[in-house]
Amino acid sequence: MAQPMKKAIFLDRDGVVNCNSSHYYVYKEDDFIINEGLMEFMRQGTDMGYIFIVISNQSGIAKGLYTKNDVDTLHDWFNEKLRENGLWIAEFYYCVHHPDYGACLCRKPGSLLIEKALARFNIDPLLSVLFGDQERDVQAAHKVGVRGVKIDANENLMNYLNLIKP
Numbered sequence: 001m002a003q004p005m006k007k008a009i010f011l012d013r014d015g016v017v018n019c020n021s022s023h024y025y026v027y028k029e030d031d032f033i034i035n036e037g038l039m040e041f042m043r044q045g046t047d048m049g050y051i052f053i054v055i056s057n058q059s060g061i062a063k064g065l066y067t068k069n070d071v072d073t074l075h076d077w078f079n080e081k082l083r084e085n086g087l088w089i090a091e092f093y094y095c096v097h098h099p100d101y102g103a104c105l106c107r108k109p110g111s112l113l114i115e116k117a118l119a120r121f122n123i124d125p126l127l128s129v130l131f132g133d134q135e136r137d138v139q140a141a142h143k144v145g146v147r148g149v150k151i152d153a154n155e156n157l158m159n160y161l162n163l164i165k166p
Contacts, residue, residue, distance in 0.1 A: 003122055005122050005123060005124035005127070006049075006051055006121055006122055006123050006124065007049060007050050007051075007123065007124060007127035007128050008050060008051050008052070008053050008090075008117065008121065008123045008128040009045050009050045009051075009052050009053075009128065009129055009130075009131070009164060010052075010053050010054075010055050010114060010117070010128065010129070010130035010131070010141065010146065011052060011053070011054050011055070011130070011131055011132075012054075012055060012056060012108075012130075012131065012132035012133060012134070012137045013026075013054050013055075013056035013058075013092075013094070014026050014056065015132075015133035015134075015153035015154055016035065016131055016132060016133055016151065016153075016157070017034070017035060017038060017054060017078075018032050018033055018034055018078075019033040019034075019035055019154045020153065020154065021153070021154055025060040025065050025066065026074075027058075027060060027065075027066040027070045027071060027074055028070075028074070029074060029077050032074060032077075032078060034078075034081075035154055035155075035156065035157070036156045037156035037157050037158035037159075038157055039082075039085055039087065040158055041157035041158050041160075041161060042082070042087045043085075043086070043087060044161060045164055046086075046087060048164060048165070050128075050164065051090045051121060051123075052087075052088070052089050052090060053089065053090050053091050053092075053093065053117045053121070054075075054089050054091070054092045054093065054094070055093050055094075055108065055113050055114055055117070055130065055137075055140070056092070056093070056094040056095070057094065057095045057107050057108055057136075058071055058094045058095060058096055059095070059096075059097065059098035059107075061096040062096060062097050062098035062100075062101045063098055063101075068096060071092075071094060075092040079092075090121060091117060091120070091121075093106075093113035093114075093116060093117055094113070095107040095108070095110075095113065108132075108134070108136045108137055108139070108140040109135075109136040109137075109139035109140045109143070110140060110143075111140045111141075111143040111144045113140075114130070114140055114141065114143075114144050114146060115144055118144060118146075125144055125145035125146045126145060127165075128146045128147070129141075129146065129147045129148070129149060129163060129164060130146050130147070130148045130149065131149050131151055131157060131160065132148065132149075132150060132151070133150065133151055133152065133153040133154075133155075134150070135150060137150065138150050147163075149163060
């Protein structure tokens, strides 16, 4: 018997999950400030049956500003903070490329990372939503049938709770 499809909330990282107003390239714990309302938004979304997945462009890796290990370490640290509050990110998908250093399919507005998550977690795109602070985030979501919502950078996600459905 086939498993029922899941619904997901996809989150861009910098500017949606964490504040990026003082650091464009966030890769250190000291610079990672969780945006206001994120925890409560995740708590309510979890209660409604959503899983959470981060989809992020991390071009600082291609530019040599930080490493993939730096990003993985930061994500592990953040997920541990979430777990302390009974929350978690199911997976962090991120693109390590930058258009000045070659082309790829995973950098938003490309949709490859969202496609991977849809397949791996058996997610129904029609029941899912992506929140991003750039037009490219919304474009990536729309390419695979996920509703994309553009928010202002570092905005409180609780302002959008009415857009997710139980």
